[in-house]
Structure formats: structure tokens, C-alpha cells
Amino acid sequence: MKKWIAIILLFCLAVFAFFYFFPLSNKSSEKEKPAKQIELTFLRNLGNQAYNQAYEEVIEAFEASHPHIKINMQSMHWGNEYELRLRTELAAGNHPDIMAIDSPNLALYANSGALLSIDSYMKEEGNIEDIPKGVLNGLTYNDEIYLAPIVESSIALFYNMNLFREAGIPFPSGDTDNPMTWDEVLGIAKKINNPAKGVIGIDPAQGFNVGEGPAYFKMPILWQFGASVISPDGTTAEGFINSKEALEALQFYQDLYRNHRVAAVEMPPAPFENNQLGMTILGSWAISELQRTPGFILGEDYGIAPLPKGRYQVVPNGGWALGISSKTKYPDEAWDFVEFATGYEGSKLFVEITGDLPARYSVAKSFPELNEYPKNIFIQQDQNYSKSRPVTPAYPVISEAIKELFEEVGREGKDVSSAANKAAEKINNGLKDIKK
Incomplete structure (x- = not known):
């Protein structure tokens, strides 16, 4: 009997010690600190109403899944006018973290040092096998990928x-x-x-x-x-x-x-x-x-x-794609956005709103109308017979x-x-x- 009483007392002491040093309320421990809020500037070209709405909804979806990252989107001008303004901003040292670039102008920015190579990001996490080779060629300069596509053209x-x-x-x-x-x-x-x-x-x-x-x-x-x-x-x-x-x-x-x-x-x-x-x-x-x-x-x-x-x-391909500034302080977070926007989820949302051609095989397969006449013509040409400008x-x-x-x-x-x-x-x- 004395032996069992001793065992019970030891057990009670052990329980007491556990709850004393590790209380259920965990009052003695610090609360987990929230992730640091990061703001990224995203500069893009203006488009029609659907195009602008698509970007807004892509950003909203991204921020919902990445609450510690805020995307400050700025849009201006269209086409060549936008390109000239972007070059002016870059020359003045005003580098956005993320920028939209018309793919044939890629080498101009990469050669000047304004763009960050996303080659390692794309090859490790960008699922490049899901992008037609002809399209990927137009996003590559000196054997390195610099841009990621959301949609394509034909x-x-x-x-x-x-x-x-x-x-x-x-x-x-x-x-x-x-x-x-x-x-x-x-x-x-x-x-x-x-x-x-x-x-x-x-x-x-x-x-x-x-x-x-x-x-x-x-x-x-x-x-x-x-x-x-x-x-x-x-x-x-x-x-x-x-x-x-x-x-x-x-x-x-x-x-x-x-x-x-x-x-x-x-x-x-x-x-x-x-x-x-x-x-x-x-x-x-x-x-x-x-x-x-x-x-x-x-x-x-x-x-x-x-x-x-x-x-x-042969048909032409190319279109507006996303790149990351070489001057950004947050390359990993900028890539998080680029990966989301140009990946399956972001691209699918963009195509749903704009009706544009997706750059990815997987997204094209998810829309029945893209596999039927007449849009299948553009999709098949882009995937099988397209070529990028020099x-x-x-x-x-x-x-x-x-x-x-x-x-x-x-x-x-x-x-x-x-x-x-x-x-x-x-x-x-x-x-x-x-x-x-």
C-alpha cells in the first residue's frame, strides 16, 4: 500500500510540475509575431476594361493568399507610349519591383541591367514544361529566362x-x-x-x-x-x-x-x-x-x-509578360507574385475575364471553347507553329x-x-x- 501511495504522489507532483512550467494558457510564452508586411510596386500598361479588371482580380486573389504582401499597382499609357515612359522612369532611377514588358522588347531591358534573371525561379517553380517552346524562346535572352507570360497572341x-x-x-x-x-x-x-x-x-x-x-x-x-x-x-x-x-x-x-x-x-x-x-x-x-x-x-x-x-x-507569338526589377529589395516576394499571376490559377482567372489566349497548355485545356472552332485555331497555331520576334x-x-x-x-x-x-x-x- 505504501508503495502505491508513493507512486500516486510522484505522479501528482509530475502533473503539477508540467502545468506549472507549461500552463495551458501559455501566458509565459510570447505570441508568434506576424510576418513583416511587404509592399511591392507593380507597373503595367493600360488596357481595355476587361484587361484592367483582370489584373485587379489577380492581385486581390494573390493578396488573399499572401496577406503579408501588398501589391501597389500603377498603370499608365498603352503600347509604345508605355514603353517610352517605362524607360524614362528606369533611367531616372525609379524602378518598380515588378513590371509588364512587351516580350519583343525583353532584350533591351535585360541588356541594360534593368531586369532580374528569373531563370532559376522559372526552372525550379515556373513549370516551364507547361509553356510552348516557341513562346519560351521569346522570353529568353542569352540563354536565361527574364519574363513570365500570362496570355499569348496569334x-x-x-x-x-x-x-x-x-x-x-x-x-x-x-x-x-x-x-x-x-x-x-x-x-x-x-x-x-x-x-x-x-x-x-x-x-x-x-x-x-x-x-x-x-x-x-x-x-x-x-x-x-x-x-x-x-x-x-x-x-x-x-x-x-x-x-x-x-x-x-x-x-x-x-x-x-x-x-x-x-x-x-x-x-x-x-x-x-x-x-x-x-x-x-x-x-x-x-x-x-x-x-x-x-x-x-x-x-x-x-x-x-x-x-x-x-x-x-509559321505564325507570330508574344505579348505582355511580367518581369522583376534588378533593383528590387524583395526578389523572392516579387517572384511569389509573378509565379501566382503567370501560373495556372492566375492565368486561368485572367483568361476567364479577358477572353485572351492562355500561354500555358494546362490553362488552354481547362476552357472547352478554346478547344473548339474558331479559338482552337489560334491555340493550336500558337502551340505548334509560332515563332517569336528577334x-x-x-x-x-x-x-x-x-x-x-x-x-x-x-x-x-x-x-x-x-x-x-x-x-x-x-x-x-x-x-x-x-x-x-
């Missing part, structure tokens, strides 16, 4: 079904593995073209506009004929933009305006919607724009086919040179060889300036 042939019926022409196939050739498109344009009725056969590459549009829409014509703009090592344009293949492409383009006269330098307002234009090359975003045209219905008044091919089948610090010069080259060839009817040599010289001067 272009295709839009055709006026009313004019096709009137000319007795069968509608083209939507099979992205078997697009029409440019010669076939030319044959159709000749049948549709009717100057007496004010009907134009084709707008082959979005007329003659300003900004990045001319390079985006017209550079693929060079690629399709087997030409490149600059050498693979990015050192020269000589022998590339003025190569035999490039001259063939430029001559074909010029002949649409000057010889066959199935394309027009001056276009009437909304010719495609008003049954005055048989075919035109438009981006995926044009679907939602055309839906706002009363009485002009997809599948009844117009259809969409893959981009025509030349010797090769990744070089001299890209702004290249973009301007392409714009001027096609204007001189198409609008002004200048000799294609002379125009191409002039473009090569301009690009080479830009490449030399970068080296300096």
Missing part, C-alpha cells in the same frame, strides 16, 4: 462568307495542320476582287499602321518564305533581311498591291464588316470586337481559317525598320532589293549602337 485569316458565296468559292478549312498557301489565297483574292463594286480581295497584313503592329503582322511573311530578319547570333541583318528568300517574300507582298491589285493602300471604313473586303489577317482579339458589330455573325457572315503558309507554316537589344530599331520596309515596298512601290538593303543598313547601325 493571328489568322478572317474571310467574308457573303463574298465567298457570291463568287462561288468554297470556304477554307479550319485544320491548322493544313492551311491554305499564299498562292491559293491569291487565287481567291483575284476572284473576289471587284473594283467596280468597291470590293477588295485581301488586306494581307493590317495595312500600314504605326507602333508594333506592322512588325507583328508583317514579319511572318518573311518567315513563311524562309527568310530571317537577322543572323542567328544576332550580329547582322546583311544577307538575312535582304536574302533571296526575303526578296521573294517582299515581291509577293508588293505584287498584291502593284501587280495583281487585289490589295488596296487606302481602305474604306470597316470594309470587312461592310462586305467590301474578302479576306483580312486579324488577331484572336478581333473575335470579341467583331461580335459588337450588329448583323455580322461568326459562322454566317464571316469565318476564320489558319494563317496561310508560304514555304513554311530577341535583341536592338529590337526597337528592327521594328521600325520592318514598318518602313513594308511601307516602301507596298505603299510606295519601291524596288524590293533597294528597300531591303536600306532596312539591313538601318538594323546593322542599330546593332552597332548597342555594342557601343
